[in-house]
Amino acid sequence: MECLRCKEEMFNAKLCGDAYGTGLFLRSKKKGMFEMAKDSTVSCYVCPECGYVELKADEPKKIRVN
Numbered sequence: 491m492e493c494l495r496c497k498e499e500m501f502n503a504k505l506c507g508d509a510y511g512t513g514l515f516l517r518s519k520k521k522g523m524f525e526m527a528k529d530s531t532v533s534c535y536v537c538p539e540c541g542y543v544e545l546k547a548d549e550p551k552k553i554r555v556n
């Protein structure tokens with residue numbers, strides 16, 4: 491994946507929200523109590539040149555609700 495701004499090759503990094511280093515994930519859920527919530531992990535890419543960060547859902551189809 492290349493940077494949208496300066497076309498540098500971006501590298502993969504882990505974006506962490508807490509001290510445990512679990513990383514981020516996306517969650518979607520239909521309305522209604524009996525529907526299971528759906529999760530997808532998120533990949534994070536960083537441009538070494540300008541620092542632009544891009545996030546990408548690993549399994550977008552899995553968490554799509556409609």
Ligand SMILES: [Zn+2]
Binds near residue numbers: 494540
């Ligand atoms: Zn860049």
